[in-house]
Amino acid sequence: MVTAMTSSVSVDDLSPGDHACLTYSDAEERLDIVAAFVRDGLGAGQKVVCFTDQAGMTDLASELAQREVRAPRRGQLTVRDNERSWIGSGRASAAGMIDVLAGELAMADQQGYAGLRVTADMCWATQPVAAVDELLVFESKVAGLFTGGRLTAICQYDRQSFDQVTLAFAAKAHPRAVAAAVYYEDPLLRICRQHVPPGIRLAGEIDYQRLPELNHALAEALRLGGDIHVNLVHLRFLDAAAAAAIGRAAAGLPPGRSMVVTGPRLVAKMFALVGASELPAVRVRVVHGRP
Template sequence: MDAIEDGDHVCLTYSDPDERLDLIADFVAAGLDRGHKVLCFTDSISPEKLTEELSWRGLAVARATATGQLAIAEGGRLWFANGSTSATDTLDTLTAEIALAREQGYDGLRVTADMWWATQPVAAVQELLAFESRAADLSTDGRLTAICQYDRDGFDPVTLAFAAEAHAKTVAAVAYHDDALLRICRQHRPPGIRIAGELDYTRLEPLQQALSEALRLDDDIHVNLGKLRFIDITAATVIAKAALSLPTDRHMIISCGGSVTETLRLVGADEAGQLRVQAAR
C-alpha cells in the first residue's frame, strides 16, 4: 500500500473480506490525510456496513462525510447510473467527479470500486473489460487514484488475469504463511497481524517473522486472532514474550475468543502490563 502514488490505477485481489477492508481503510485514510476527496462504491456489503467497518478501523468517517470529503455509496450509482452497464457512462461519471473535486478545492480524487457487481447475472462483463482498459486514461495527470477490488472466489481465473494486466499496480495483504490450515498476514488497519486457522509449534518461524515486522513498524501492535480456531502453548508463549519485549509505553492488543483466550491466560498473557486481551468482534 505504501507504493501507491497519486494517479495510480490499482487492482486489489483478495480472498478474505476482512483483509480487503483493512487495505481499503488504509487507502481511504491516506486519501483523507492528503486532502483528497474520497469516493467508496460498495456492492458486496452495504454502505452502512462499510461505514461501520471503516470507523472501527480508526477512520473519522462521520467527520469526513459531514464535510463532504468522503462519500460512501452503493456501486449502482457508478455502474448503473443510467439503468444499464456502460463503460462509457461510468467513465463519464468519473470524469465529472474529478472535475467536481477540483472545483471543490481538493488536491485530487480517490475512488475505491467494489467489482462484485460484475459477478451478478445482470452484469455485462464485456463492459467491465472495456472500462478497465480505458480507466487508466483518467489517471494520467494524477488527479484520479483508484483501487478496483476483485474477490478471487467470485471471478474466474481469466477475468482475474485480465484485471491484473489492465492495472499498473496490484496490491494484496502481505502473507507470512498461507496454506490449508493456517494464514498469517499483515493487518493494515489497525496495524499489526492477522492469524486465522490453527497455529502450533510447527509454524513458529512465520509467526516470529510477522511479530518481528510488526514490532519494527508499529507503535501499538494489534494481533487479530478472531478467526484462529486453535493455538498451542508454545505459540501462545511466543506471542506473550513478544509483548513483554515492548517498552512500557507500547502495547500489544490481542483480539480473540473461546479456547484461544484460555490458552493465552494459561501462559500468563493477561498479567503482562504491555499486553491487552480483548474479545474479538
C-alpha cells in the same frame, strides 16, 4: 491497449495516479486493505469515494468507523451505491462509467482537495443488467484519467464472483496489483500483515512448529512502531508455545507501547494459562460467539 501487470505491492506503496487491482477471497483481508487505502487518502487531503453494493453500504461505513478511519473534513469521505452510480436506470456502458469518474475528479478539484481516491467493488458487473464486456472496455480505456496524478483507484474483484478469464483480464488491465503482505501461508495457517489497526492477523491453526514465522511477523510489527494489534479472530487452535511467544513480544515493548490481542475464548484461556494476559502491556479482547 492492455499492458502486462506489474508485481503485487502493499497498499502502502501506492502512489498518486496509480490504478490498481485487488483480487480477493478473504473478506476481512479486503476490508483491511480498503481501510488502509481510505485512511492514507484522507491523511493526504484527498477526497475519497467508496463504491459498493447497496446492501454493503452501511457495513462498509461501520467497518471503517470500527477501524477508526474517519474524515477530518465533512464530505471528504463518501460511500456510494454501485448500482445507482454505474448502472442507473439503464445498462452500464464504459463511456458512462468513465464520465462518472471524470465528474468525481472534477468535483474534487473544485472543492479544493489534493486529489481523488476511489475504491470500487466490481461485483455489480455480474448482475444481469450489467455487462462484463463493458467493464473490460472500461478497464482498458480509463487510463487517461490517471495521467495527471490526481486520481488513484483500487478496483476490487471477488474471486468467487468472476470467472478466471475476467480475472486474468482485470489483472492485465491494471498497472498495479495490491495484495496483503503474507509472512507465512500453508493449508493450515496464514500469517499476514494487518494495516488497520496496525499489526498482524493469523487464521487457521498454529503451534510450536511455526514459532520462527510467528516471531518474524511480530518483529516486523514491532519495527513499524506504535501499538500492535494481533488479530486471532479466525484462529481455530493456539498452543501454549505460540501464546507464550506473543506474550514475550509484548513484554519486550518499550514504555508507552501496548499490544491488543483479539480472538475467541480459546485464545483468552491460553493467554491466561501461560500468564501472558497478566502482562501490563497486554490487553486481550474476546470475540463472543466463537469457541
